[in-house]
Amino acid sequence: MDSKVLQETHRKNTSIKLPELLAPAGNFEKFRTALLYGADAIYMGSENLNLRASADGVSFSQLKTAVLEAEAKKAKIYYCLNALPMEKHLKNIPSEIEQAALAGVHGFIIADPGVLRLAKKYAPQIEIHLSTQANTTNSESINFWKEQGVSRVNLARELSCSDIYRLRKKCPDTELEVFVHGAMCLAVSGQCLLSAWLNNRPANLGRCTHPCRFEYKTLEAKPKTQCDSCDGDLYPETELSVSERKRPNERVWTIDQDRDYARFWSPQDLCLLPYLPWFVKNKIDSIKIEGRMKSSAYVAYVVNVYRAALNQLSTLTQNNSLNLFDSSAYLQELFSTATRPLGSGFFIPNMRLNFNETEPGTENAHNTNTKGQRLLARILDLDQQKFAEAAKEKGDWNIEIKGTWDSSLPAELMLPNFKKVILEPNSYSLENTRGEKISVLHSGVRARLKANNPELIAGIFIRSTL
Template sequence: MKRPEILSPAGNLEKLKFAVDFGADAVYLGGKLFNLRAKAGNFTLEEMAQGIEYAHKRGVKVYITLNAFARNDDFKSIEKFVDEVKELKPNAFIVSDLGVLSTVKERAPEIDVHISTQANTTNYRAVKVYRDLGASRIVLARELSIPEIRRIKEEVPEMELEVFVHGAMCMAYSGRCLLSNYLSYRESNKGACSQSCRWKYYLVEETRLGEFIPIEEDENGTYIFNSKDLCALPVLDELVSAGVDSLKIEGRVKSAYYVAVVTSVYKRALNLLLSDKELFKKELPTLYSELEKVSHRPYTLGFLKGGDEILQHYETSSYIRDYKFLGIHRGNLWDVRNRLEVGDEVEVFTPSANVLKLKILGIYVEKKGKFVPSGAANPNQRALIEFDREVEIPENSLLRRREVKTPSLSSV
């Protein structure tokens, strides 16, 4: 089996660095306009230059999202954006609109073009058309099964195939949705989705205003459009054997902690799979449990196994957040992100996805250039932390604390 890349989200410069440091082979990011994550921090041109330089120095590729659906009046701005960004030498533009595709090919022919999942490519003939138009990669529609993905690769082996393996899913076909436009006047196809599908709905009969009738699938079932989150880790071996070239993680609006943990887990799983398949299977439950320690909705395989399971989560649109991110290790210090205290039982998550379980015995916070004893450390402080045993903690390791009892894991 050939090695696919791990492709991670970079909602801002800090998240890009987390993705790179925790094992991403490539990252994708957007500018301030014309990408489908308007609520992500996104990048100014200067930040984009810094991010591309940081990634390229470490052998990591950078793809620029330009995947909003354009209108006539958008193209002057799009042309200017392409002209400016191409000078930074990204590895590819990700587009969904045919007009944007032609613009990129005309103004930046030296840069690869990837076709976004928004183009909802579901068959090999469409892949061949995009190949003939000059695209080098297709981000396949999330509605495809693994056998369908394999068939596309067999029919068009020269085309790179990118598949989402983790993160939030949209109830609309390939993300093409108008709910947000109608209910909150925010255009989802230009990146401003208000996630109206996550709302809790009631019915109101025309002549009985004020009488709200719950919509029930069962006693909890009013979140009728609310999709579960995708987690393809249990079928990673099948995706790799199908010939997938890029394993894509969703989450440009997620936290830096999410980006780091998910990237690291998939990278370690891929390394195990390609070196020792039996060891991969043995370690799979442990790696899966790490993915339950980031903010997520209940997981699903989506359509990868045919879509026979229930893909909607009816009970609530809230995330499961059992762990709190406390800080990141820099040299021998910790950059504190959330309050931590002496006596806390914590975990250190390393860039290689190893976990150390420790207890905090002492905290020394920085004040006026000195480190003084303290019972706690607060966000934005730097601290020295004494644990209950001496361990070597790698650079960029993450500190976290379990906030609630984690439910027992279902078998993988």
């Protein structure tokens, strides 16, 4: 290749900016997990205005520590104020805004106009990011919020790639954020998505067909597994199809019943990992993972996968070869932590993919048991660096057992950037907290791992091998 062309190509590609990887943290442990596994930014809240009332949240002391630890790794902290408060809640909001600002957060995530107004009054120096709860679907809305002081908009989840593309072109100076992974809500207050999903007639455009009021009838019910494979279970896996009165022979909804009960109104989780090159090409500023209510292990799995995928894309952009991105290995890893099938949601116009069905050999792969890898333990965080260095030097690690661990079997270290290292049985041992050697440990206890492997670091998870 001509050197001038090579220089121009390199110059062109290095101008491509990767999206920020924005990860959830329902508590301080999950924050450290997200940071360890490569998040560029982390969103969290207190017990109050953060739309996850059941999440532990963080104290303002922990929030300040989180900001310092994040900045040490050039990451950011966004503080959630995205609930829609009643009048009785307003009196506590100014104090919460001021304390979060004093902790040094890099942005507020807000949905309610009143909260936004208070944030501008009590902490005007902090960036405001508009929550997806504001349901932003068009450029005029984006421009309106920008005039109110919003620097970033998390777009409505029902937008397709074509819709997002148009908004990016119309609003080049506003940061755009998109959810790419996690649970999908079918309704937010009165903003129901059932009609859009079933009949392509969005309620938010006044075209609701009211499928919640339709009359449904069982069309077909059949076991997904043979009876002799159910191990005596009274409720084998079942697939139930229903029709609607005006479409008597058409499958309107299909319910996959796993054993006893089915998640009818949450049929798939969103997964846009295969389309990350699109987000890079179209200069989306931030890709967001849902899951503040999920476990630390979930955060580790998902953030690790998306970080590794983005790192691969960084390399591919240097070579002008984004089309060579292969998501198959990453999807396999995500299947191991998903409790529901992973799909494309509304992202592809007029089409919805279930990746568990489209990936060869991955039928029912969202069931973690089919993959055969189980979580064994997590190496506990060590707050002070000198303790971490001492643990590494001695090969003596405090661990929390997550599943039955048999020390006669190999184990796999889940390291950042999708790196996997095997601990062979003769290279480690397990002890209880009294220092007694134990061959098998069970979930829920704390113990010690004796191993001198240089790859061991605080905070990582350990799982069984295939």
